[in-house]
Amino acid sequence: MTPKELRVGSVHDPATNETSIVQVFRYSAATWNTHRIHYDKDYATTEGYPGVLVQSHLHGAFLTKYCTDLAGRDATLRDLSLRVKKFAVAGESLTVVGTVSAVRPGEPGRALLDLTLVETRGSDDEVCVEGTATLDVPLTWIDEGAVV
Amino acid sequence: MAVDDALRASLQDEVGVEHVESLGEISATLTRRYAAAVGERDPLYHDVAYAQSLGYANVLAPPNFLPGVINWGEGAPYDRLREDGTEADTHLPGVPAKGVRVMGGGEEMHFTRPVVAGTVVARRTVLLDVNERETRQGAMLVARYADEYLDESGDELLRSVRTVLLR
Numbered sequence: 001m002t003p004k005e006l007r008v009g010s011v012h013d014p015a016t017n018e019t020s021i022v023q024v025f026r027y028s029a030a031t032w033n034t035h036r037i038h039y040d041k042d043y044a045t046t047e048g049y050p051g052v053l054v055q056s057h058l059h060g061a062f063l064t065k066y067c068t069d070l071a072g073r074d075a076t077l078r079d080l081s082l083r084v085k086k087f088a089v090a091g092e093s094l095t096v097v098g099t100v101s102a103v104r105p106g107e108p109g110r111a112l113l114d115l116t117l118v119e120t121r122g123s124d125d126e127v128c129v130e131g132t133a134t135l136d137v138p139l140t141w142i143d144e145g146a147v148v
Numbered sequence: 149m150a151v152d153d154a155l156r157a158s159l160q161d162e163v164g165v166e167h168v169e170s171l172g173e174i175s176a177t178l179t180r181r182y183a184a185a186v187g188e189r190d191p192l193y194h195d196v197a198y199a200q201s202l203g204y205a206n207v208l209a210p211p212n213f214l215p216g217v218i219n220w221g222e223g224a225p226y227d228r229l230r231e232d233g234t235e236a237d238t239h240l241p242g243v244p245a246k247g248v249r250v251m252g253g254g255e256e257m258h259f260t261r262p263v264v265a266g267t268v269v270a271r272r273t274v275l276l277d278v279n280e281r282e283t284r285q286g287a288m289l290v291a292r293y294a295d296e297y298l299d300e301s302g303d304e305l306l307r308s309v310r311t312v313l314l315r
Contacts, residue, residue, distance in 0.1 A: 026185040027186070030184075030217075031182065031185075035250070037232065056254065064212045077211055079257065
């Protein structure tokens with residue numbers, strides 16, 4: 001999916017994030033998240049998990065980055081919603097993919113692009129996160145006639 | 149403790165109560181560390197000269213930086229940490245110090261304006277509602293908190309509704 005081709009049903013290239021214990025630790029440190037479930041495997045086991053968990057906000061950061069990478073300098077991320085459906089442990093590969101769900105009128109020369117987002121974990125292809133996003137994009141990105 | 153009447157009552161007492169907290173100045177070090185932790189290498193988040201070439205006074209914070217930070221202070225003493233390591237006195241009005249497990253369940257964010265490093269930010273938080281669900285592990289409470297992030301002029305930078313799971 002590239003600018004000038006966007007319409008409902010367009011699928012943007014997937015992006016994979018290779019998580020690690022170091023990344024989960026650094027994210028906890030950068031956000032002052034002291035929850036043991038993100039760095040204490042023994043504690044995580046007492047809650048029924050096989051390892052330390054990727055933070056819900058780190059899942060959100062992966063979705064955010066996916067959208068801002070798509071937006072580049074010409075578009076703007078306006079809204080992002082996400083719901084964590086299944087956990088991911090540090091070390092999982094998490095792949096985000098977005099599909100255009102709607103193209104709406106925006107300010108003059110602009111359009112609002114709605115995306116549905118899915119993040120899956122590589123170990124079993126289970127969906128970890130479902131989300132939606134809205135980007136404010138140049139009208140030149142949109143296939144003629146695609147705005148409804 | 150798990151979910152009991154005391155937890156239900158503690159949360160219900162907080163529904164609709166507004167809390168305003170100063171988060172202080174958003175330093176470029178904080179935002180750069182956040183970007184590095186995510187794996188975000190866009191120079192807009194790291195390179196001041198690049199950000200200035202686009203008209204910003206300093207580097208930007210990645211869009212979900214503000215709601216991603218759990219605690220903006222120096223951190224609670226160890227005797228004020230819950231069993232799961234989270235801080236008893238901050239962040240989640242209505243949630244008691246001990247005996248409850250806390251997890252993030254999702255978030256809805258609206259990015260009103262870019263957050264430039266150096267901005268002084270305040271957060272207004274309200275517990276919107278609490279609902280109960282039965283899970284395989286027993287009862288779980290789903291609490292929704294509305295957060296609004298404001299700059300020194302009171303202009304909105306970002307607003308969000310975050311879902312917190314308690315059991």
